Amino acid sequence: MVRGNVRLADVARAAGVSQGTASNVFSRPEVVREEVRERVLKVARDLGYGGPDIKGRLLRAGRVNAIGVAAVEPLTYFFDDPWARTLMTAIGEVCDASGTGIAVVSAMNEERLAWNINSALVDGFILLCVEGGERLVELTRQRQLPFIALALGIEDETIPALGIDNICGAAAAARHLLELGHRNIAILSIGDVDGLVGQIAPERVDQEMDATPRDRIHGYWQALAEYGLSREAVPIEGTLHDRPSTLRAMEALFSSDTPPTAILAMSDKVAIYAMQWLTERGLKVPEDVSIIGFDGVPEAATSLPRLTTVAQPFAEIARRSVTAILENALPENHEALDLELVVRDSTAPPRAD
Amino acid sequence: MVRGNVRLADVARAAGVSQGTASNVFSRPEVVREEVRERVLKVARDLGYGGPDIKGRLLRAGRVNAIGVAAVEPLTYFFDDPWARTLMTAIGEVCDASGTGIAVVSAMNEERLAWNINSALVDGFILLCVEGGERLVELTRQRQLPFIALALGIEDETIPALGIDNICGAAAAARHLLELGHRNIAILSIGDVDGLVGQIAPERVDQEMDATPRDRIHGYWQALAEYGLSREAVPIEGTLHDRPSTLRAMEALFSSDTPPTAILAMSDKVAIYAMQWLTERGLKVPEDVSIIGFDGVPEAATSLPRLTTVAQPFAEIARRSVTAILENALPENHEALDLELVVRDSTAPPRAD
DNA sequence: TCCTTATTTTGAATCGATTCAAAATAAACG
DNA sequence: CGTTTATTTTGAATCGATTCAAAATAAGGA
Incomplete structure (x- = not known):
């Protein structure tokens, strides 16, 4: 039952019409006389012709959809x-x-x-x-x-x-924690370079990091500075955006003398892994540790506790991108859309003591 | 910067070679003399030719990959x-x-x-x-x-x-609950027919249900019968495989005088919604109510509590399907793969009282 | 019946490549 | 230098449709 080797031309010949007419029967049936159309369709059926092959049509039309x-x-x-x-x-x-x-x-x-x-x-x-x-x-x-x-x-x-706008989004995230009263904050960064795991010194951010994580860190720093916190006061732990490296990062962060009371996670994925680590260690979110993610994926809304995060405008991004491609109206330059702070249950003021 | 309208034929002409040679430069470079190859490539570059258009090639080769x-x-x-x-x-x-x-x-x-x-x-x-x-x-x-x-x-x-093998898989799920001692069990079924929401009488199963849910119910029944439970003793609540209808089904199930101590959910998705409903109602899983899913999706391993389920052999299914298509070696008849009971934390013996 | 207009049908060109037998060229050898 | 063999190149056919100007046919009007 492999694709029959019957071509439109064969059908046309067998039905005694021109190839043009045969083509019309399939792609513009309204222009061909009913009687002829019926005959061609019948012949096609008898010959086991499965309709115009998309490859031929494609070559002509040029558009794939x-x-x-x-x-x-x-x-x-x-x-x-x-x-x-x-x-x-x-x-x-x-x-x-x-x-x-x-x-x-x-x-x-x-x-x-x-x-x-x-x-x-x-x-x-x-x-x-x-x-x-x-x-x-x-x-x-x-x-x-x-x-x-x-x-x-x-x-x-x-x-x-x-x-x-990674910088503004990250700043909003940090500001949220700061407004709640946190001053002992750590950053969980993401990347794909093996060298960027473990504690990352501030000066390495500009030198070694990809643009996205770098911008987010700058956003965090910006808000932290508004509250008088220096870069050095906020440890950055690098992850490879997967579970193992996130757990190791948490391990490192919480083996310190003064573990953070709040975490700025650079993605919801990492944030959720971090929450799992905390829960397993018996630390409660948000009572013991607050955590805020980044992206606004659906999992953030169904995690336990539900994750506070900075949401990307996914629908808007998708709409604009697809339209741009289909209408071949590509943006002339880089556009940056705004993110939205979504406060849920994973952030709260630090413990009084 | 739209696709240039330069064709292979244009390149061939400009380079002073035949179209056949030009084609070879791109698709079988080893057969054409280095000097010629270089020249053609240079001309192509100058003309802004982006390599053979995939549509033309496709028509000839027939295979898309x-x-x-x-x-x-x-x-x-x-x-x-x-x-x-x-x-x-x-x-x-x-x-x-x-x-x-x-x-x-x-x-x-x-x-x-x-x-x-x-x-x-x-x-x-x-x-x-x-x-x-x-x-x-x-x-x-x-x-x-x-x-x-x-x-x-x-x-x-x-x-x-x-x-x-939906029947065996479902039977294994039911048997697991029965072995734990549950005798008051309810079924959460899935389907896409509006008529099949709310309580479903046993005789409607064969008449109205799609094959997959029907087989699963038969599997459940089979195991239940082994323990002397009649079909009538086990209520079936229909859902549309989405959140709202699942919550409604739970509502109905637990407004009964003798709410179930265990639930047979026909998919992990529905099981997870059901767990959320239970948690919100203050009912603990598995202490108050046990629940077992179906499918073995990753979410089942990370839900809280982790969901006991019957797992499909996804990797095997994928491997066989893709191979069958690519090698055009389609199975002659229906094959049914086995499922595997995965016991996690959402099932336990019923409360003693 | 003849002329005009509307509807159908035709047939060749086209889309953009790959392929392969045959021709041309180059290399190897005595 | 002439043959034989190996390497390159050619050019036309092919893949399977769509398109459109022109030709053929049908319908309508006087």
Whole structure:
């Protein structure tokens, strides 16, 4: 039951009509006389013709009606990382409305015959640039299709990109803890560089960190400074944005003489791991330790306790990106959207004692 | 910066070589003399030619290197439904290993120009048939591409399908509760028919239910019978597999004179909603009420308490499905894989009193 | 019946590459 | 230097449809 080798031309010949008419029967049935249409359809059925092959149509039409979402991550990333998943859900919503399909593309695999940036059959790309952004953009440029980069921390203004205001968002998070009265605060940072685990000295932030975590730290610092806290007074523990390194970071933070009363986590994922570590250690959130996340993924609303966080405008990001691709109206320069502080149950004033 | 309108033929002409040679420069560079290759590449660069257009190549080669995963659900389903997501993650893992791409396809949208089953550029389909299975299979058949149906509850043996042994799995779940000593048990069923919410009489199960929930109920009944419990003694509450209807079902169940001491939930998703309802009502799991889920999604391992469940062999399902599509070695008949009881913290013996 | 207008149908061109038998060129050898 | 063999290059056919100007046919009006 493999695809029959019957072509439109065969049907046309067998039905005694021109190929043009046969084509019309399938793609613009209203223009062909009913009697002819019926005959052609019958012949097609008899021959086992399954309708116009999409590949032929595509070559002519040039448009696929699908967008690719690419990241320098394995395919599993799109379905299990909370941030990616939330964004994909938002993108799915927009695509549903416009009848657009989604192809997920992993840019890790460079093999010739593999499905990758230059073989994906799509009308354009949305790039998730959390890591390896430059390379991803470079690869995509070659393809000469419209694309828009999300979460790109790159200065190059010629790249169409849509971002969030990490500095303001992070500052809002820190300010929230400070307003509650916390003064002994620690930062849980995220990154993919092995060197950036364990305690990170302030001067390394600008030298070694990717743009996104760097900006967030600057946002934190900004608010901390408003309350007279120096950079040195706030330890930064680096994680690899996964469970093991987060648990190790918590271990380090809480083996200090003066463990923090509040934690600024740079993602909800890390925040939730941290909460789990605290709960297992018998420390109560928010009574013993307050914690605030970043991103605003759905898990943050259902965790126990529900996580206070700074939410990204996922729906807005998705809407703008998809529209930009489909209408080929790419932003001329980098836009940064605002985040929103969402106060839930994981933050409270520090214990009186 | 739209895709340049430079074609391979233009490059060939400008470089003074035949189109065949130009093609070889890109797709089989080793056969063309270095000097010529360099010249052609230079010309290509100067003209702004971005390499062979994938659409042309496709038409010739016929193979896309991507599989489609389709469901009669919106696109968001693939990224936020726990079961779908877990399966997609498993499929992603297999595809990563073989350099295969994934396109997600919603079969809800029937519009002409929308991306759907017959316009998706893929080498084959994996169908998630939780609902509307027949229609989905029907649509896919027309496309004449290899496909395999998952979670299909259809008798038609001519459809290549891979399933799980719902009856045995459900029986194992029920047996677990019975062995713990529970005798007052309720079933939380799932479905998409509005008529099947609220209490469902046993005789309606065979008449109105889809195959998957029906089989699970039969599995439950089978184990219950082993312990002398009649069908009538075990209330079935129907849900639409979402939060509101699950909460309503719980409400109904626990407003009875003799509320259940244990719940057989037909999916982890519903089980988790039910646990939330119980927790909010001050009922402790598993001390006051035991609950067992179905599916074995990751959320079940991180919920509080961690959910006892019957786990599907997702990795195995994914491996077999993807291989079947890529190698066009579709199973001749329905296969049913075994499930595994995973005992965690949401089940315990009933209270002594 | 003849002319005009509306509706259908035709057939060749086109989309952008790959493929492969045959021709051309280069290298190797006695 | 002439043959034989190996390496490159050519050019036309092919993949499977859509498109559109032009031709054919049908319908309407006087």
